Amino acid sequence: MLTFTHDNGEFTIDIxxxxxxxxAGRDQAGVQHHIDELKLLGVAPPSQTPLFYRVxxxxxxxxxxxxxxGGEGSGEVETCLVSDAEGTLWVTIASDHTDRKLEAVGVAESKQLCAKPIARHAWKLSDVIDHWDSLQIxxxxxxxxxxxxxxxxxxxELLxxxxxxxxxPAAIAKDGSLAPNSVLLCGTVPAIGGIRPSPSFTMRxxxxxxxxSIEHRYVVEELEVVA
Known part of the structure; x- marks a missing residue:
């Protein structure tokens, strides 16, 4: 269960x-830039764009x-759509924290391995959709x-x-929208100076x-890898 505050109160959702x-970049040159920076880490290019990874x-x-x-993970700020029990869409932010070492083996597997920190505050999509492109991350x-x-x-910059x-995909859709009680991370923008780990991550x-604005910060506790 996750609880989000908003301008008029709060709601809890059973995801x-x-x-x-x-x-999910709107500009294909930007998409290719992200593909290229991940290729430097040994990550194979996608079969198509966009792709929807389930976790x-x-x-x-x-x-x-x-x-x-381990210490091979890094965060990525993403706008995040939350569909509540009635199917009302809300907007917040989340981090697609990903294990970059495992990402070279399998993107889907690397995403599943890491926690996905998500903010505690949300806005109604209907309040921002008319100026969506002006929102900044x-x-x-x-x-x-x-x-x-x-x-x-x-x-x-994003779709x-x-x-x-x-x-x-049909598994997360209903009536042309995100299915109730669902969360969708909507894509990211390139890293400045290249992808790299950090002991903390702040996103807005x-x-x-x-x-x-909505802000969330988290600190990473690195667990040792033993063999």
Missing amino acids: QRVAIAGW SRETLTQASQVAML ESEIEDAGKTVRYQQGTLA PVATLMERL LMDPILNR
């Missing part, structure tokens, strides 16, 4: 389905500290003891909500039109 939209609902967490196996990491900008972009809804979704 049944979680999917991650991969290679278990247990991977979602609103905790401020998460345990990850960004993230920060710790690098050499300093806090540095890791990602920055607008949702104009529109309508396009994602049209392409949803900013609405310059309504002058508000």
Whole structure:
């Protein structure tokens, strides 16, 4: 169960389905950039774009500290659609934290291995859909003891909500939308300076039109790998 606050209260949702939209850039040059940066890590290119990776609902967490196996993982800020029990769509942010070493073996497997931190606040999609492309996402990491900008972009760089809804797999769709009690991570923007791990990850979704933001930070507890 996850609980989200919003401008008029809160709601709790029993998540049944979680999917991650991969290679979801609107600009194909940007998609290729992300494919190329992952190729440097040994990750095979996708069979098609976008792809929707399923992960278990247990991977979602609103905790401020998460345990990850080994030190090869890194976060990615993503806009996130949440469909509540009535099918109403909400917007928040989540991190597609991924084990990069395992990603070279199998993308789907690497996504399932890691927790997916998600923020505690959400906005109604209907309140932002008319200026969706103006929404901004960004993230920060710790690098050499300093806090540095890791990602920055607008949702104009990613596929529109309508396009994602049209392409949803049947298992997570209902009546042309995201099925109730489901969560969809909607894609990310390239990393500044290349993909790399960090002991903490801070992510934000900013609405310059309504002058508000959603932020979530989590610290990574690195679990040792033994043989």
